[in-house]
Amino acid sequence: MDLWFTENHTENVRFSIKVDKQLYTGQSEFQRIDIFDSEEFGRVLALDGYVMLTEKDEFMYHEMIVHVPMCVHPNPRKILVIGGGDGGTVRELVKYSSVESVDLVEIDEEVVTACKEYLPQTAGMLEDPRVNTHFEDGLKFIRHHENEYDLIIVDSTDPFGPGEGLFTREFYGNCYKALTDDGIMVNQHESPFYANDAYAMQRAHKQIVNSFPIARVYQAHIPTYPSGHWLFGFASKKYHPYNDVDFEKWKKLGLKLKYYNTNLHSASFALPTYVEELLKDVE
Numbered sequence: 001m002d003l004w005f006t007e008n009h010t011e012n013v014r015f016s017i018k019v020d021k022q023l024y025t026g027q028s029e030f031q032r033i034d035i036f037d038s039e040e041f042g043r044v045l046a047l048d049g050y051v052m053l054t055e056k057d058e059f060m061y062h063e064m065i066v067h068v069p070m071c072v073h074p075n076p077r078k079i080l081v082i083g084g085g086d087g088g089t090v091r092e093l094v095k096y097s098s099v100e101s102v103d104l105v106e107i108d109e110e111v112v113t114a115c116k117e118y119l120p121q122t123a124g125m126l127e128d129p130r131v132n133t134h135f136e137d138g139l140k141f142i143r144h145h146e147n148e149y150d151l152i153i154v155d156s157t158d159p160f161g162p163g164e165g166l167f168t169r170e171f172y173g174n175c176y177k178a179l180t181d182d183g184i185m186v187n188q189h190e191s192p193f194y195a196n197d198a199y200a201m202q203r204a205h206k207q208i209v210n211s212f213p214i215a216r217v218y219q220a221h222i223p224t225y226p227s228g229h230w231l232f233g234f235a236s237k238k239y240h241p242y243n244d245v246d247f248e249k250w251k252k253l254g255l256k257l258k259y260y261n262t263n264l265h266s267a268s269f270a271l272p273t274y275v276e277e278l279l280k281d282v283e
Contacts, residue, residue, distance in 0.1 A: 005036055005044065007051055009226040010194050015051075017041055017224075023118050028110040035118045041224065043119055045086060047111070051224050053086055055121055061188075062088035062122070063260040064220040064268070065232055069151050069184045070096060071250045071265060072239050076150040079103070080178065082138035084155035085111035087123030093153075094128045095255055102131045103149075105142075109135040139171055145178040152179060154187035169207040172235070176211050182238040189217060192275045193227035201231060206282040208235050216241050217279060218268040220259070231275070242266040 006016040017038050024035040034046045042055030053061065066089055070076055077100045081089050085106035093102050104126070106112055112133065115123040126133065134141060138156075152175050175185050187208075190201040209215045212235035222230045234241045247262040271279075 024114050028108050030108045033114055054224050057223050058088050060220055060222045060259045062092050063257050066092035067260040069186045072241055072245050073184050078149050080149045080152045082154050086115045087126045089155045090131055091125040094125050105134045105138045107137050142174040142178050149178055150180055150183055152185045172207050172211040185235045187233045189231035189233040191227050191230055192278055193229050202282045208233050209283050
């Protein structure tokens, strides 16, 4: 008998992955956690029935949420990651010797524990000595920090359940205060394709535009996310995401990546017309 994991992308669209076996299942205080093994995508992490990552395509998401802002900021030393309990964002950040500390704020300790055991590809660098893990609500954590971080990465789940508060104007305003004078914030910005996802994307963009003087959106192709077309938000106090970049300086770092490169960096901010129109509607 074949075993399939199915995620509902809309009421009329489903996405399924054939599963070899279930490696882990648990119910934390906040959500259901499942980890599967599959032939096509390797191991799969799902929270409350929604795919968070697969071993086959997680590098696309994690490289784009990290290396775009890391290329823009000239000296990112202290970084805050909100969410990201799977460890993929931290893994990409600690590739930079310039990074002095990373505060990881994850509300669900059981996600981190499960990922350390079953997803070492993403969680393997959570023990880096520069990483400080805080198991608490990111919305509450950020309220107590001011002029502290060079970069904040909001690697949240979708805007419901545990991640709902991370899409509000209060939260983005607190992120602005927690950043240094030349700080950058990047967030996962949902998909523009299906109506419910597009609405969540517009809502987040509206709050960010109201909080930051520079706010742009960029895109990536992530096959296992709804529609495969995914957006990220770039918000900054000072730096434009592609006009204020020293690409040659970044290239000299010699990082070995599979998705991000400097040509893609600028191109990822060139959005389809329908996405531009969705953004203009709320700007």
